[in-house]
Amino acid sequence: MATGRTHRPATRSRGIPEATVARLPLYLRALTALSERSVPTVSSEELAAAAGVNSAKLRKDFSYLGSYGTRGVGYDVEYLVYQISRELGLTQDWPVVIVGIGNLGAALANYGGFASRGFRVAALIDADPAMAGKPVAGIPVQHTDDLEKIIRDNGVSIGVIATPAGAAQQVCDRLVAAGVTSILNFAPTVLSVPDGVDVRKVDLSIELQILAFHEQRKAGEETAMETAVGDAALPVAATRGDSTEQGPDGDVPAVMPA
Amino acid sequence: MATGRTHRPATRSRGIPEATVARLPLYLRALTALSERSVPTVSSEELAAAAGVNSAKLRKDFSYLGSYGTRGVGYDVEYLVYQISRELGLTQDWPVVIVGIGNLGAALANYGGFASRGFRVAALIDADPAMAGKPVAGIPVQHTDDLEKIIRDNGVSIGVIATPAGAAQQVCDRLVAAGVTSILNFAPTVLSVPDGVDVRKVDLSIELQILAFHEQRKAGEETAMETAVGDAALPVAATRGDSTEQGPDGDVPAVMPA
DNA sequence: ATATGTGAAGCTATTCACAGCG
DNA sequence: CGCTGTGAATAGCTTCACATAT
Numbered sequence: 001m002a003t004g005r006t007h008r009p010a011t012r013s014r015g016i017p018e019a020t021v022a023r024l025p026l027y028l029r030a031l032t033a034l035s036e037r038s039v040p041t042v043s044s045e046e047l048a049a050a051a052g053v054n055s056a057k058l059r060k061d062f063s064y065l066g067s068y069g070t071r072g073v074g075y076d077v078e079y080l081v082y083q084i085s086r087e088l089g090l091t092q093d094w095p096v097v098i099v100g101i102g103n104l105g106a107a108l109a110n111y112g113g114f115a116s117r118g119f120r121v122a123a124l125i126d127a128d129p130a131m132a133g134k135p136v137a138g139i140p141v142q143h144t145d146d147l148e149k150i151i152r153d154n155g156v157s158i159g160v161i162a163t164p165a166g167a168a169q170q171v172c173d174r175l176v177a178a179g180v181t182s183i184l185n186f187a188p189t190v191l192s193v194p195d196g197v198d199v200r201k202v203d204l205s206i207e208l209q210i211l212a213f214h215e216q217r218k219a220g221e222e223t224a225m226e227t228a229v230g231d232a233a234l235p236v237a238a239t240r241g242d243s244t245e246q247g248p249d250g251d252v253p254a255v256m257p258a
Numbered sequence: 259m260a261t262g263r264t265h266r267p268a269t270r271s272r273g274i275p276e277a278t279v280a281r282l283p284l285y286l287r288a289l290t291a292l293s294e295r296s297v298p299t300v301s302s303e304e305l306a307a308a309a310g311v312n313s314a315k316l317r318k319d320f321s322y323l324g325s326y327g328t329r330g331v332g333y334d335v336e337y338l339v340y341q342i343s344r345e346l347g348l349t350q351d352w353p354v355v356i357v358g359i360g361n362l363g364a365a366l367a368n369y370g371g372f373a374s375r376g377f378r379v380a381a382l383i384d385a386d387p388a389m390a391g392k393p394v395a396g397i398p399v400q401h402t403d404d405l406e407k408i409i410r411d412n413g414v415s416i417g418v419i420a421t422p423a424g425a426a427q428q429v430c431d432r433l434v435a436a437g438v439t440s441i442l443n444f445a446p447t448v449l450s451v452p453d454g455v456d457v458r459k460v461d462l463s464i465e466l467q468i469l470a471f472h473e474q475r476k477a478g479e480e481t482a483m484e485t486a487v488g489d490a491a492l493p494v495a496a497t498r499g500d501s502t503e504q505g506p507d508g509d510v511p512a513v514m515p516a
Numbered sequence: 517a518t519a520t521g522t523g524a525a526g527c528t529a530t531t532c533a534c535a536g537c538g
Numbered sequence: 539c540g541c542t543g544t545g546a547a548t549a550g551c552t553t554c555a556c557a558t559a560t
Contacts, residue, residue, distance in 0.1 A: 017550075017551070018550090018551095019550080019551060019552090020551090021468055021471050022464075022468055024467070024471070025461075025463065025464040025467040025468065026448070026464065028467070029446065030448075043518095043519065043520090044519070044520070045519085050448070051448060052448035052450075054552085054553080055519095056552075056553055056554070056555095057551090057552065057553080059519090059520065059521065059522085060521085060522080060551090060552075060553090062520090062521085063520090063521055063522065067520080067521070069519080069520050069521080070519085070520075070559085070560065071518075071519055071520045071521080071558070071559045071560050072517075072518045072519055072520075072559070072560045073518080073519070073520085073560075074518095074519070074520080075520090087471070088467050088470055088471045088474075089470040089471055089473060089474030090467065090470060092474075094466075094470055094473070096466070102365075103361075103364055103365035103368045103369075104362075104365040104369070106361055106365070107360075107361035107362040107364070107365045108462065110361045111361075111362070111462060111463075113446055113462065113463040114462070114463065114466075116463075117463055117466075117467065118467075118470065119463075119466055119470075157473055158466065158469055158470070158473060181473065181476060182469040182470075182472065182473045183469075184462075184465050184466060184469060188287065188371055190284070190288075190308070190309060190310035192310075196476070198469055198472045198473070200465050200468060200469060202460055202462070202465060203283075204366065204369060204371065204372070204442075204460070205283065205369075205371040205372065205374075205375055205377075206280075206283040206284065207442050207458050207460060208352075208354070208372075208375075208377055208416065208442060209282070209283040209286070209346050209348065209375065209376075210279055210280055210283065210458060211416055211440040211441075211442060211456055211458060212346055212347040212348060212352055212376065212377075212416070212440075213279050213282070213345070213346045213347055214440065214456050215347060215352070215415055215416060215439065215440045215456070216346075216347030216350075218439060218454070275528070275529070276528085276529095277528080277529055277530090278529090301540090301541065301542090302541075302542070302543095303541085312530090312531080313541095314530075314531055314532070314533095315529090315530065315531080317541090317542065317543065317544085318529090318530080318531090318543085318544080320542090320543085321542090321543055321544065325542080325543070327541080327542050327543080328537090328538065328541085328542075329536075329537045329538050329540075329541055329542045329543080330537075330538050330539075330540045330541050330542075331538075331540085331541070331542085332540095332541070332542085333542090
C-alpha cells in the first residue's frame with residue numbers, strides 16, 4: 001500500500017510525522033489558553049508542561065513546522081497560534097455532518113468546542129423519520145434519504161458517524177460516494193473505505209479495555225488471582241510505573257481490503 | 259507506586275507492547291463476532307482482515323500472549339476469546355463511575371457496549387442538585403458531594419470524566435484521592451495525576467483537527483490556496499494515499515515527570 | 517545567560533521472510 | 539503443503555545533549 005516513493009529529495013521536504021500532527025491540536029489548545037490570558041511569549045518548557053508533553057518533544061515537533069521561536073526568549077504566542085492553525089488547516093471553515101442523532105449524536109451536536117475551532121455543523125442526519133425536522137442543538141434533523149444532496153449542497157468533506165454499529169458501514173459508503181473524504185467514526189466497527197479516505201475512530205469500550213488491562217496489572221502485584229487455564233508465571237513486566245501520559249495513543253493501524 | 263525494577267529475569271518476561279495492548283480489544287471484537295456465528299477456527303489472515311490490520315502484525319501481537327494457534331490450521335475462536343479476555347482483565351467485573359451527566363455523560367450511560375464487556379456502571383454523579391435522584395439509563399444520578407463514599411462503597415477503580423473542562427481537574431483529584439487509579443477523560447483538558455494513575459483521553463476536537471490536517475493536504479494537491487504568510491514550496495509528502503487506516507492512532511506516549 | 521533547533525543515539529513498532537510444526 | 543511463530547531488517551518516534559543564535 002501507500003505506494004508513493006520518497007518523491008521529494010531535499011529542501012526540507014514537508015512531511016510532518018503523524019505523531020507530531022496528533023500533538024499539534026494539544027499545543028494549539030494550550031496556546032489558545034495563553035493567548036486568552038494575553039501572555040505574549042512562552043518557553044518550550046512552559047508550553048510543554050501545559051500540553052502535557054516534555055519540552056524536547058515539543059521543540060522537535062515545532063522544528064518540523066519551521067523556526068518559529070527566538071533563542072534565549074521562547075515563542076510568540078499569537079504567532080504560533082496562527083502558524084499551527086494554518087498548518088492544521090483551521091484557517092478555513094470545515095462544514096461537518098453528523099449522522100445518527102441518538103444520545104451520542106445529540107451530545108456531539110451540542111458540543112461547543114466544535115464550532116469554535118474551524119468546524120461548523122452543517123447538518124444533522126438521522127434515519128428515523130420521526131426525528132426529521134426536530135431541532136437538536138438548534139439545527140433541524142434531516143432524513144437519511146437526503147444525505148447525498150446535503151453533502152453536495154454544503155460541500156462537506158468531513159463526516160461524523162454516530163449510528164449503531166450495524167448501520168455504520170452503509171452510512172460510510174454513502175458518505176464516501178457523495179464526496180466525503182474524512183470520517184470520524186464513533187460506531188464500534190471497522191469501516192472499510194477506498195484509498196484516499198481517512199478514517200479515525202473513537203471507541204469508548206476499547207479505551208476502557210486498555211485501562212482494564214493496566215488496572216489488572218496494578219492489582220496483580222504479587223497477588224496471584226483468577227481461576228485461569230494453565231498459565232505459567234505472571235512476571236509483570238514491572239515498571240510500567242506510569243507515564244502520567246494520556247490520550248488515545250491507542251493506535252489501530254493497517255489495511256483491510258474486504 | 260511504580261518503581262519496581264526488572265523484577266523477573268527470564269522465562270518469557272511478560273511485557274506486552276503498548277501498541278499490542280491497544281489492538282487486543284479490536285481482535286476481541288472480531289473474534290466475538292465470529293464466535294456468535296459459531297465459526298470454530300480462523301486464520302491470521304482472516305482475523306486480521308476482520309480487525310483491520312495486517313496478518314503479520316496480528317501474529318506478532320499474538321506471539322506476545324503465547325502460542326495459541328495451530329500451524330497449518332489457525333486459531334480456535336473460543337479459546338482465543340478467552341485468552342484475550344483474560345489478558346485484558348475482562349474476566350472480572352469492573353465497576354465504573356461516570357461523572358458529569360450532561361449530554362455526553364448520558365450518552366455514555368446509555369451506551370450498551372459498556373455493560374456487555376466486563377464493565378458495569380456503578381454510579382452516575384453530577385454536580386447539579388437538580389439532577390440528583392433523576393434516573394438516567396435506569397440509574398439514579400447522585401450528587402458530587404457523595405463522590406468519595408460512592409467510590410469506596412463500590413470498590414470503583416475506573417472513573418469516566420464527562421464534565422466541562424473547567425471542572426475536570428478537580429473531579430479528577432477527588433477521584434484519585436478516593437482510590438480511582440484509571441481515568442477516561444472526555445473533557446478537553448490535560449489532567450495531571452500522580453504516578454501510578456492511568457489517564458486516557460478521548461477528544462472530539464483533536465480528532466477533527468487531525469482529519470482537517472489531512473483533508474487540507476488532499477486539497478492542496480497542486481492547488482495553491484490560502485492567503486498565508488511567506489510559506490515555501492508545498493511538496494506534500496506524496497501518496498499519503500491513505501492507509502485505509504483508522505482509529506486514534508493518535509498516539510501521545512511517553513513519560514512526563516511533572 | 518538563556519532557550520531554541522537539531523544531529524545522533526536509543527527505543528519501540530512494523531514488516532519481511534522463512535524455519536518449523538501440524 | 540499451509541499457516542503459525544519469530545528472528546532479522548526496517549521504519550518511525552522519543553530523548554539526549556549541545557552548538558547556535560539572540
